[in-house]
Amino acid sequence: MKNHIANLVAVSLVAMSAVGCASSPSKFYTLNSTAKGDGASVADYAVAVGPVSIPAEVDRPQFTVRVAPNRVDVDEFNRWAEPLNSNIARVIAGDLAVLLGTPRVVAVPLANFDPAYRVTVDIQKFESAPGKSVQIEAVWVIRKSEGGISHSGRTSAVEPVKTEGFDELAAAYSRALAKVSGDIAAAIRAEADKKP
Numbered sequence: 001m002k003n004h005i006a007n008l009v010a011v012s013l014v015a016m017s018a019v020g021c022a023s024s025p026s027k028f029y030t031l032n033s034t035a036k037g038d039g040a041s042v043a044d045y046a047v048a049v050g051p052v053s054i055p056a057e058v059d060r061p062q063f064t065v066r067v068a069p070n071r072v073d074v075d076e077f078n079r080w081a082e083p084l085n086s087n088i089a090r091v092i093a094g095d096l097a098v099l100l101g102t103p104r105v106v107a108v109p110l111a112n113f114d115p116a117y118r119v120t121v122d123i124q125k126f127e128s129a130p131g132k133s134v135q136i137e138a139v140w141v142i143r144k145s146e147g148g149i150s151h152s153g154r155t156s157a158v159e160p161v162k163t164e165g166f167d168e169l170a171a172a173y174s175r176a177l178a179k180v181s182g183d184i185a186a187a188i189r190a191e192a193d194k195k196p
Contacts, residue, residue: 096181142187
């Protein structure tokens with residue numbers, strides 16, 4: 001009887017280790033700046049981006065994908081490499097640097113940086129349907145540091161997804177954020193061009 005129990009325990013341990021070895025390792029993804037310059041004049045002012053707020057349902061390391069109108073799946077093996085709100089702030093700052101033609105754009109906080117404009121972003125929708133599309137809805141506010149004048153806007157961006165993979169979802173989110181950045185850059189230029 002003891003040998004039989006010992007054999008069962010040994011078989012169970014082998015089976016559990018085989019299952020552990022067979023599980024997929026986690027994959028990690030980032031968003032990237034993808035904006036293209038349009039040849040407009042170079043900005044001579046500094047811009048700070050942040051804070052960026054995101055919906056609670058996506059404020060986690062794992063990818064969240066919509067599978068039904070009222071249901072999402074959280075994928076344990078496909079994760080963001082950094083907190084999503086700081087990744088979005090960094091990407092928008094990178095896009096704005098290209099769109100405004102200046103390296104003086106940062107994601108806050110940064111000590112001893114005195115920007116002419118501050119941009120805050122509230123991401124209200126950050127959804128994906130694998131194999132279909134991603135959608136971002138963002139409300140943003142640009143505040144001029146001198147005088148505190150602010151301008152707000154809303155951007156809704158939908159980007160198609162060609163394949164089922166998470167690489168494609170991250171790339172589509174990056175393209176959608178470039179559209180958000182484009183609207184923000186246009187608003188900053190419009191504010192900067194206003195006569196005092």
